[in-house]
Amino acid sequence: MLRLEKRPSPSRTWAYLAPVLAVIATMIGGGVMFALLGKDPFEAIRIIFYDPLFSEFAWYYRPQLLIKGAPLILIAIGLSMGFRAGIWNIGAEGQYIIGALFGAGFALALYPTESPFIFPSMIVLGALGGFLWAMIPAVLKTKFGTNEILVSLMLVYVAEQLLASMSLGLMKNPEGFGFPGSRNLQQYASAHNAELWVGSGVHMGVVFALMAIIFAYVMLARHQLGFHIRLTGESPKAARFAGVNPNRLIIFCLGCSGALAGLAGMFEIAGPSGQVNIDFNVGYGFTAIIVAFLGRLNPFGIMLAGLLMALTYIGGEIAQSSLGLPSAAIQAFQGMLLFFLLAVDLLTNFKIKWAKAEAIV
Amino acid sequence: MSQTLLQIQGLTKSYPGVTANDNVSFKIKSGEIHALLGENGAGKSTLVKMIYGLVRPDKGNMKLDDESFKPLEPRAARASGIAMVFQHFSLFEALSVAENIALGMENPPKSSALSIRITEVSLTYGLPLDPERLVGDLSAGERQRVEIIRCLLQEPKLLIMDEPTSVLTPQEVTTLFTTLKKLKSEGTSILYISHKLEEIRTLCETATILRNGKKVATCDPRQKSARELAEMMVGGTLNSAKPKKLKLGKVVLEAAGLSLPPQSAFGTSLKNISFQLHQGEILGIGGVAGNGQDELLACLSGEVLTTPNTIRFNSKSVGHMTPNERRALGVLAAPEERLGHAAAPDMDLIENSMLTAMVRKNLSNAGFLNWQRAKAFTQTIIDEFDVRTPGPQSIARSLSGGNLQKYVIGREVLQDPDVLIVNQPTWGVDAAAAAAIRQSLLDLAGKGAAIIVISQDLDELMEISTRFSALNNGKLSVAQPMAKFSLDEIGLLLGGADA
Numbered sequence: 001m002l003r004l005e006k007r008p009s010p011s012r013t014w015a016y017l018a019p020v021l022a023v024i025a026t027m028i029g030g031g032v033m034f035a036l037l038g039k040d041p042f043e044a045i046r047i048i049f050y051d052p053l054f055s056e057f058a059w060y061y062r063p064q065l066l067i068k069g070a071p072l073i074l075i076a077i078g079l080s081m082g083f084r085a086g087i088w089n090i091g092a093e094g095q096y097i098i099g100a101l102f103g104a105g106f107a108l109a110l111y112p113t114e115s116p117f118i119f120p121s122m123i124v125l126g127a128l129g130g131f132l133w134a135m136i137p138a139v140l141k142t143k144f145g146t147n148e149i150l151v152s153l154m155l156v157y158v159a160e161q162l163l164a165s166m167s168l169g170l171m172k173n174p175e176g177f178g179f180p181g182s183r184n185l186q187q188y189a190s191a192h193n194a195e196l197w198v199g200s201g202v203h204m205g206v207v208f209a210l211m212a213i214i215f216a217y218v219m220l221a222r223h224q225l226g227f228h229i230r231l232t233g234e235s236p237k238a239a240r241f242a243g244v245n246p247n248r249l250i251i252f253c254l255g256c257s258g259a260l261a262g263l264a265g266m267f268e269i270a271g272p273s274g275q276v277n278i279d280f281n282v283g284y285g286f287t288a289i290i291v292a293f294l295g296r297l298n299p300f301g302i303m304l305a306g307l308l309m310a311l312t313y314i315g316g317e318i319a320q321s322s323l324g325l326p327s328a329a330i331q332a333f334q335g336m337l338l339f340f341l342l343a344v345d346l347l348t349n350f351k352i353k354w355a356k357a358e359a360i361v
Numbered sequence: 362m363s364q365t366l367l368q369i370q371g372l373t374k375s376y377p378g379v380t381a382n383d384n385v386s387f388k389i390k391s392g393e394i395h396a397l398l399g400e401n402g403a404g405k406s407t408l409v410k411m412i413y414g415l416v417r418p419d420k421g422n423m424k425l426d427d428e429s430f431k432p433l434e435p436r437a438a439r440a441s442g443i444a445m446v447f448q449h450f451s452l453f454e455a456l457s458v459a460e461n462i463a464l465g466m467e468n469p470p471k472s473s474a475l476s477i478r479i480t481e482v483s484l485t486y487g488l489p490l491d492p493e494r495l496v497g498d499l500s501a502g503e504r505q506r507v508e509i510i511r512c513l514l515q516e517p518k519l520l521i522m523d524e525p526t527s528v529l530t531p532q533e534v535t536t537l538f539t540t541l542k543k544l545k546s547e548g549t550s551i552l553y554i555s556h557k558l559e560e561i562r563t564l565c566e567t568a569t570i571l572r573n574g575k576k577v578a579t580c581d582p583r584q585k586s587a588r589e590l591a592e593m594m595v596g597g598t599l600n601s602a603k604p605k606k607l608k609l610g611k612v613v614l615e616a617a618g619l620s621l622p623p624q625s626a627f628g629t630s631l632k633n634i635s636f637q638l639h640q641g642e643i644l645g646i647g648g649v650a651g652n653g654q655d656e657l658l659a660c661l662s663g664e665v666l667t668t669p670n671t672i673r674f675n676s677k678s679v680g681h682m683t684p685n686e687r688r689a690l691g692v693l694a695a696p697e698e699r700l701g702h703a704a705a706p707d708m709d710l711i712e713n714s715m716l717t718a719m720v721r722k723n724l725s726n727a728g729f730l731n732w733q734r735a736k737a738f739t740q741t742i743i744d745e746f747d748v749r750t751p752g753p754q755s756i757a758r759s760l761s762g763g764n765l766q767k768y769v770i771g772r773e774v775l776q777d778p779d780v781l782i783v784n785q786p787t788w789g790v791d792a793a794a795a796a797a798i799r800q801s802l803l804d805l806a807g808k809g810a811a812i813i814v815i816s817q818d819l820d821e822l823m824e825i826s827t828r829f830s831a832l833n834n835g836k837l838s839v840a841q842p843m844a845k846f847s848l849d850e851i852g853l854l855l856g857g858a859d860a
Binding site: 008009010222223224225227230231234235237238239240241242243245 | 662664702703708759
């Protein structure tokens with residue numbers, strides 16, 4: 001019989017080993033799933049993990065890694081602060097959409113004026129949009145004690161409706177022959193979030209993601225606010241005793257994650273996506289939850305996890321086109337990653353012991 | 362009468378890193394009150410859990426009435442005639458006494474029949490209890506009666522009682538002892554777990570003493586002095602703390618008409634609390650837990666804010682100030698719950714020092730934290746308060762109760778407070794650590810700080826307080842010099858009578 005025994009203190013080895021083990025377990029579990037779907041599991045795994053980096057077309061996929069990784073990392077960094085404090089923002093997808101609408105809306109309203117101030121203003125507005133959208137669950141929670149998980153999640157669907165209405169109405173391209181979707185911001189120089197070096201995949205969002213990683217790291221390790229966030233997550237009562245104002249912390253964590261998600265949305269819509277359209281959001285806000293946990297809620301861990309997740313996105317797309325794997329299989333594959341991580345995580349705090357079953361008289 | 366009821370031979374039980382019981386053997390005779398004496402962590406709980414079938418021994422055996430006895434679960438132990446009253450009650454506050462008792466029975470009779478049985482048993486043993494009352498309305502002593510009657514309905518051969526008097530007033534203790542003596546005269550054996558030496562000397566005829574999981578001795582406690590017993594328990598000589606005679610200095614902390622509505626469904630409200638705390642004095646606040654102790658501490662520490670002028674520090678209103686603003690002024694506190702309130706369980710001691718010492722020890726600069734200084738301060742606490750731990754990097758949860766409590770008290774004392782409020786400073790702490798903690802509080806008062814000690818342990822309050830007042834149902838009695846009181850008077854105060 002297996003028994004779990006709590007460790008006197010969490011194992012450091014396991015804390016680092018768990019994500020690696022989870023990735024391996026996902027490869028095995030995913031391989032079995034692909035085999036059941038009638039595909040060669042080894043080829044599928046190779047296509048997902050190896051081809052984007054080292055195949056003959058890797059020159060095209062490698063920049064994609066940054067383009068897909070940046071929003072994931074940006075959002076996950078914000079989420080991780082709240083998660084550490086036990087504040088669960090599940091609605092980053094909605095904040096991402098609203099941030100994008102704020103930034104794009106501003107640019108579309110000024111079109112075709114050219115000015116060096118347009119893009120910086122869009123950055124500010126993108127962050128503001130996400131922040132305001134996140135303030136709805138924050139204020140409801142602090143004033144009325146509502147559950148931020150439900151409210152933030154529900155607001156994702158509200159944001160999606162708003163996005164659809166904007167793509168079909170207010171922000172629709174007047175020269176678009178009646179098709180849904182706005183003007184393409186890639187063709188509007190003042191608003192375009194262009195690559196800083198052509199073909200590198202590095203746009204302003206990547207720069208912001210790097211800055212977010214560094215800021216988050218310094219704050220968590222060295223600043224009072226980061227200490228209070230960690231303390232609240234460990235023990236809310238002790239945090240209160242230490243003088244933490246729980247409401248202010250809720251506002252800060254939700255606001256911060258909302259603003260970062262909004263930024264991610266803005267950089268996406270002004271760059272790689274380019275257009276306000278019904279299918280603009282592709283689930284970065286939800287995937288970022290996996291990224292945050294896979295990265296152990298640690299800023300540098302999140303960076304690696306974001307890149308890994310981006311890899312499965314890109315590899316998944318290749319596998320869809322070359323092997324004909326259904327996209328749901330790729331999503332299940334990504335889900336497995338979180339599933340196995342949480343399972344392996346148990347070993348950080350617990351030891352597994354074999355205990356002989358004792359006969360019952 | 363001297364027939365052996367339960368014989369324990371060589372019981373051994375190990376947990377990872379610690380041997381809770383090491384080859385323990387003793388006998389319990391029919392109709393005796395047998396004390397099991399030892400410090401916290403000496404292995405008393407593990408031993409009785411083995412008898413009650415909650416834990417299985419690694420080695421050794423037990424014989425009940427000369428037959429092999431291996432209870433696999435509490436139900437089997439109960440079927441063999443063993444009953445246990447736990448230190449922490451397992452009662453549903455929203456249910457009546459009778460309903461609570463029925464829940465613990467294998468085949469409960471009809472409720473009317475059960476109520477009659479409860480009344481019978483409670484009258485026979487002098488434990489007055491109304492079966493129809495809601496448990497939520499009962500005092501701690503009455504709740505314990507519910508647990509005892511639940512056991513007595515099984516007509517046990519052996520009744521195990523784990524620290525039964527820790528939550529009782531002196532009068533309730535007397536009632537309990539009468540009941541236990543009556544049970545004994547009827548031939549029921551009682552295994553009585555405690556670390557209160559005086560009560561063991563009045564109640565028990567045999568005592569088995571455990572230290573570090575091993576049996577030290579079995580003796581007749583009436584033949585030994587309390588000091589001898591304590592020294593066997595601790596394995597060394599003890600120094601007891603002595604308060605210095607002090608004249609009352611100027612008033613530093615004052616509460617006037619402090620009231621607070623209950624913070625939760627079963628919380629206690631504070632009702633018009635007033636006191637004055639003088640420089641250099643220790644004000645002991647006695648009372649059974651749950652009478653507003655936690656609420657009072659939260660108001661004084663700043664975790665719960667009140668109207669500004671209900672609490673004044675050096676004539677300045679502080680009721681509206683946050684914990685850190687009060688710390689900056691010199692008002693510090695140490696709550697009762699060590700893990701999860703005074704300290705974060707999974708954070709290391711350095712981080713836990715940051716928790717309260719950030720302001721007074723200058724551990725932050727414009728919001729940026731200085732971990733080197735926090736580490737140095739933590740090391741000072743460890744050295745000066747003799748905290749046994751591998752080092753400042755150990756997480757709080759890995760420390761034993763006594764060591765963690767020494768750390769928590771040390772962390773506040775070493776910040777040189779003007780006012781220190783501590784709640785249950787030695788609860789669940791071994792005798793040596795408790796003595797050290799009391800001494801440190803006395804030393805701090807000797808340096809001119811004003812201290813409030815909230816405690817359930819009357820012996821402790823009598824030992825260190827200059828003045829005493831009782832907290833009952835959210836009301837605080839007028840503080841009087843400790844020397845004025847007899848034990849009886851204190852008991853009456855704790856029961857809510859006016860002084």
